[in-house]
Amino acid sequence: MVIAPDFDSRPIISFQSVWKRYANGTEALKDVSLAVPEGDFIFLVGPSGAGKSTMVRLLIREEKPTRGRILVDGINLGPLPRRKLPHFRRKVGLVFQDFKLLPRLTVYENVAFALRVLGESRDAIERLVGDALETVGLANKGAKYPRELSGGEQQRVAIARALVPGPRLIVADEPTGNLDPATAWEIMQLFLRINASGSTVVMATHNREIVDLLRRRVVAIEDGRIVRDDRSGTYHEDLATSALRA
Amino acid sequence: MRIWRHLLFALSSAWQSFWRHVPVTGAGVLSITLILILGGASLLLGHAFSQVLDGYKQRVSVISVSVADQTPLTTVEDFEDQLRLQPEVLSVRFVSKEEELRRFSEDPRNQQLIEQIQGNPVPAKIEVKVGRLGDVKKIDTLARHWRGADRTDPTDYQGDFITNMLRLSSWLTIAGFGMLAVLTVASIVIVMNTIRTAVYHRRQEIEVMKLVGATEWFVRGPFVLEGVLTGLIAASLALGLLMLAYRPFVERFQSELFFVPLTYDPRFVSVLGPDLLAAGVLLGAMGSYIGVRRFVRI
Ligand SMILES: Nc1ncnc2c1ncn2[C@@H]1O[C@H](COP(=O)(O)OP(=O)(O)OP(=O)(O)O)[C@@H](O)[C@H]1O
Ligand SMILES: [Mg+2]
Numbered sequence: 001m002v003i004a005p006d007f008d009s010r011p012i013i014s015f016q017s018v019w020k021r022y023a024n025g026t027e028a029l030k031d032v033s034l035a036v037p038e039g040d041f042i043f044l045v046g047p048s049g050a051g052k053s054t055m056v057r058l059l060i061r062e063e064k065p066t067r068g069r070i071l072v073d074g075i076n077l078g079p080l081p082r083r084k085l086p087h088f089r090r091k092v093g094l095v096f097q098d099f100k101l102l103p104r105l106t107v108y109e110n111v112a113f114a115l116r117v118l119g120e121s122r123d124a125i126e127r128l129v130g131d132a133l134e135t136v137g138l139a140n141k142g143a144k145y146p147r148e149l150s151g152g153e154q155q156r157v158a159i160a161r162a163l164v165p166g167p168r169l170i171v172a173d174e175p176t177g178n179l180d181p182a183t184a185w186e187i188m189q190l191f192l193r194i195n196a197s198g199s200t201v202v203m204a205t206h207n208r209e210i211v212d213l214l215r216r217r218v219v220a221i222e223d224g225r226i227v228r229d230d231r232s233g234t235y236h237e238d239l240a241t242s243a244l245r246a
Numbered sequence: 247m248r249i250w251r252h253l254l255f256a257l258s259s260a261w262q263s264f265w266r267h268v269p270v271t272g273a274g275v276l277s278i279t280l281i282l283i284l285g286g287a288s289l290l291l292g293h294a295f296s297q298v299l300d301g302y303k304q305r306v307s308v309i310s311v312s313v314a315d316q317t318p319l320t321t322v323e324d325f326e327d328q329l330r331l332q333p334e335v336l337s338v339r340f341v342s343k344e345e346e347l348r349r350f351s352e353d354p355r356n357q358q359l360i361e362q363i364q365g366n367p368v369p370a371k372i373e374v375k376v377g378r379l380g381d382v383k384k385i386d387t388l389a390r391h392w393r394g395a396d397r398t399d400p401t402d403y404q405g406d407f408i409t410n411m412l413r414l415s416s417w418l419t420i421a422g423f424g425m426l427a428v429l430t431v432a433s434i435v436i437v438m439n440t441i442r443t444a445v446y447h448r449r450q451e452i453e454v455m456k457l458v459g460a461t462e463w464f465v466r467g468p469f470v471l472e473g474v475l476t477g478l479i480a481a482s483l484a485l486g487l488l489m490l491a492y493r494p495f496v497e498r499f500q501s502e503l504f505f506v507p508l509t510y511d512p513r514f515v516s517v518l519g520p521d522l523l524a525a526g527v528l529l530g531a532m533g534s535y536i537g538v539r540r541f542v543r544i
Contacts, residue, residue, distance in 0.1 A: 060457075083462070085544065090459035100454055114458040116255055119248035161458070 010074060011035040012169055012200050013059065018068035020224075026056040030224040032068075033043040035070035036202065038168070041195045043211050045235055046221035052204035055221070056173045059202070060092055061085060072169070088099075090118065093162030099154045101146040105106075107133070108142035111160045117155055118165065132160040136190060152183035159190060163199075170194060172203040176210070184210065208235040252464060260471035262443050271476060274440035278480035278529065279487075281433045285426060286522055292422050293514055299415055306411070307376050307405055308339075310397035311389040312369040321394045322372070329374055329388070334381035369396050378458040379408055432527065437473050437533025438540070444472055455521045456544050466538040473534020474527055476529045481526025485519055 013036035020029035028051045036042055044052045057063040058070055061077045070077045073091055080088060101110050110133055115125045133139050135158040146154050155175060162170060163206070176184035187208050194199045205211065211218060211234060218233030219226055228237060264271050313322060322340065329338045341349075346368045351360045372389075376382045386403035389395055445452065457466050496510045 016528060082544070086459045086461040086464075088459075089457065094457050100450075100457065102451055113454065116251075117458050117460040119251045119255075119453055121251070123248070165458070206348060 010038075010182050011071075012038045012040075012073055013202065014069075014071040015055075015058075015070075016069040018058065018065045018070055020051070020058060020063065021054070021066045029065075030056075032221075032226055033226070034219060034226065034229070036200060038200055039195070039198060040217060041192070041201045042203070042217045042219055043214075044202065044219050044221060045206070045211060046105075046227075048219040051224045052221055053173055054224075056171055056202075056204055057173055060089060060094060078242055090165055091167055091169060093165070093167040093170040094172065095155070095162050095175045097174040097177040099146070099151075099158045101154055101157055103146055105145075105150070105232055106142065107138060107144050109145070109159050110146065111164050114161050114164050126225075128164050128166075129160075132164040135163060135194075136160045152186060155179065155183075155187055156190065159187075159194075163194065167199065169200045169202070172201070172205075174204055174206060175207065176207050182211065188214070210211040219246050251304045252467070256464075256467035256471050260475060261466035263468060264472050264475055267444065267447055270443045271440060274436055274476050275480045275483070276432050277436045278477060278526065279483040281429050281436075282481055282484035282522060282526060283487060285429050285525065286484055286518060288422065288425055289518065289521075290488070290492065290514065292418065293511070294509070295418060296415075297509070299411065301419075302411060303379055306404060306408055307379050307382060308374065309374050309382050309385055309389070311372040311374065311392070312397070312399055313372060313394055313403050314396045315343075315369065317394040325392050325394060326372060327387070329372070332385065332388070334376050336375040336377050338375075339373045341373060343368060343370045346371055346398075379412055384406060389466065433477075434533040434536065436535040437476060437530055440476060441469050441473055441534045441537030442541050444469055445538075450543075452542065460524055460544070462542070462544045464542060466542050469538045469542065470531060470534045473530040473537065475530070476491060476534075477526035477528070477530020478523065479526075480530075481523045484526070485522050488518070488522075489515055525538060 007128045013034070015032050015034040018029055018032045019027070021027050024078060027105065032051075033054070046052055054063065058065055058077070059072060061080060061190050065078055072088070074164050075088055077088070094164060105113060112125050115128060120128070129138070129142075133142055136159050138153060138160065141149065141153065146157065149157070155178075159175075170191070175191070176187050179187060184207055188207075191201055191203065192214075215232040215234070217236070218228065220228035220233075220237075318534050326338050326340060329335050343366050347366050348354055350368050374389075376385055382403065383405060388404070389401050395401070423460075452465055461472050492515060493510055
């Protein structure tokens, strides 16, 4: 008897009835359940204040859920002790709207920083950073400083830094928020390539054109609740399909 | 290997941070230097005073009992045995009338007196060396009740002097410890503040380290080293200044307060040196350790 491989047996991310209430009483997430299989590409969309960044913060255990469980790569984040956090965070590559590059370090050093922190050898760092800069298309800009780069290039550096330790999950919170449409599109292509090479990508975004164009999985949040989860969705609820349903 | 790389990272990072914010770290270093100088100077003074006190203590821990003339030798020997049985007594020595007279006349201050006296007016003595200064009183009481003791001047016990001496001695010890405690707390607070500023200046870097999964002590290490560096530099400065100032200070002190036999003791500096450096490192480490535990959380 042959058992068919079940790829959905263990999603890389799983939110199970997650509630999040901040210290000031704000209910940021209400009963959120979500499963992200390995290799997926998912957009988190929704109006400002809906709870997208809260989901990202919960994913990297910057915040703890008030109720419910969050599993990332099989690790239950709620009860994860503080001293195990660093090892967990290494599994996740993070990209933010404001890049978070260190201005005193060169492009190369910024990317290498993620490996130095892990105590990698100089040889390994040289090789891995070279590869990562190649992937994001900045192989010849290693000696430059962040301030000498355009916004799009700076975001590429940040992506290289997120990629360089080889995480299986990339989480990005509005990575194109500060970029013009053409640059945003380039950055998005980069994320698609990263996803194609096997990494799971979760991205919170306001970028309607791109979401509508790519037709990837879209999870829409409003006022802390998931209101929509489409396999190949659009930024707003598709008027055509809702008209068909009616 | 990995540990080695972490250490290198921490060292270079601490070094950079230290020199990048010299106005802040420099102020910290100077404050710690000042504190260490105060501490070192008070140790030097304390050392000098305790030398002086020890001299006095040596002298007054020997009580001499005057023996009345015509006391039979057996009575004296019985009393000596009785004294030797006391647990407080270290040694007992009999000084005959002749020996005492010789000692008396050897003192140049007594020359004029010696020419006027006839026969031997000085009594024989029993010299009792007592282990602890506080126990001298007991021997004095014992001697005063002994029938062989000279009626007019049985012992040379100086009760008030001893009491004052003991009081001064314990007071100095308390003051010394109090001062050291205050200085310790002050320097820890100063180092903590230096670290707080350093953490503030590096908050961006700390945030990135956190994002890429640095362990808490990886992030904290450079700050602790920076504190140690602060303490070490401060201690070197303090030591240098103390070494320069010690001799002139003692000479000045000797001419103005000639009755306190403060002496220049080069050995003490070589003892003080390593202690001071160790104190600097320790204070720096403690201040920055407490600092990072409070200000660096991942
Ligand atoms: N640290 C916090 N303390 C208290 N309330 C918070 C905190 N962070 C976020 N909130 C609140 O939680 C809700 C969700 O915020 P969140 O940042 O997740 O929204 P978002 O979807 O990322 O919005 P945006 O698109 O503007 O980034 C908002 O009402 C916000 O005010
Ligand atoms: Mg947000």
